[in-house]
Amino acid sequence: MVIMTQLNNIKVLKDFRKELRNNLTPAEAVLWKYLKGKQLEGRKFRRQHSVGYYILDFYCPAEKLAIELDGAHHYTSAGIAYDEERTIFLNSLGIQVIRFENKEVFEFTSEVIERIKNCFITPTPPWKGGE
Numbered sequence: 001m002v003i004m005t006q007l008n009n010i011k012v013l014k015d016f017r018k019e020l021r022n023n024l025t026p027a028e029a030v031l032w033k034y035l036k037g038k039q040l041e042g043r044k045f046r047r048q049h050s051v052g053y054y055i056l057d058f059y060c061p062a063e064k065l066a067i068e069l070d071g072a073h074h075y076t077s078a079g080i081a082y083d084e085e086r087t088i089f090l091n092s093l094g095i096q097v098i099r100f101e102n103k104e105v106f107e108f109t110s111e112v113i114e115r116i117k118n119c120f121i122t123p124t125p126p127w128k129g130g131e
Contacts, residue, residue, distance in 0.1 A: 007093075018031055020048040020055060027069045028057055029104035034113055035067075041124045048100060051095065057077050059095075065119050066090055066097045069105060 010098075017021040024032060028047070033043040035058055049059040051066075087097045098119055100112055 006017050007111070009032065011114060013042065018048075025069065027071075027100075027105040030109065031067070031069065031105050031112070034109075037075045040113065041120065043120065054089065054130065056090075062122060063120055064093075064095045065116075066095050067116060068097060069102055070099055128131065 002051050024047070032047055034040060035043075036048075038044050043060050043062060044060070045067075046059045047057065051059070056066045057069050060067075071085075076108070083099075086124065090097050096119060100115075104112055
């Protein structure tokens with residue numbers, strides 16, 4: 001059994017995370033336009049952030065929210081099993097995981113954004129469009 005002293009952004013994954021950030025999928029690139037720079041109700045999102053040995057597509061530390069965009073390989077039996085294991089691990093750390101199919105990002109962008117907002121648990125600061 002491996003005991004980790006660091007849980008977030010472990011060094012062994014640094015180069016791989018950087019490669020993924022530099023080569024976003026088309027769906028990731030579209031969603032990142034809405035998440036970057038605290039545009040979504042003032043929440044800071046990170047892309048290709050690792051927790052343990054898993055690399056999350058997008059992560060909001062303040063909300064403990066992971067956003068995953070799923071392509072075809074996620075719908076194989078191996079992909080489904082891997083995603084379930086990953087979600088159980090992340091949930092055990094208090095991280096909520098929300099998933100979207102890539103095509104949802106292209107075809108229903110505003111609905112995807114609303115579903116993400118609905119996962120926020122901390123109040124939106126008044127100066128960021130809250131009540």
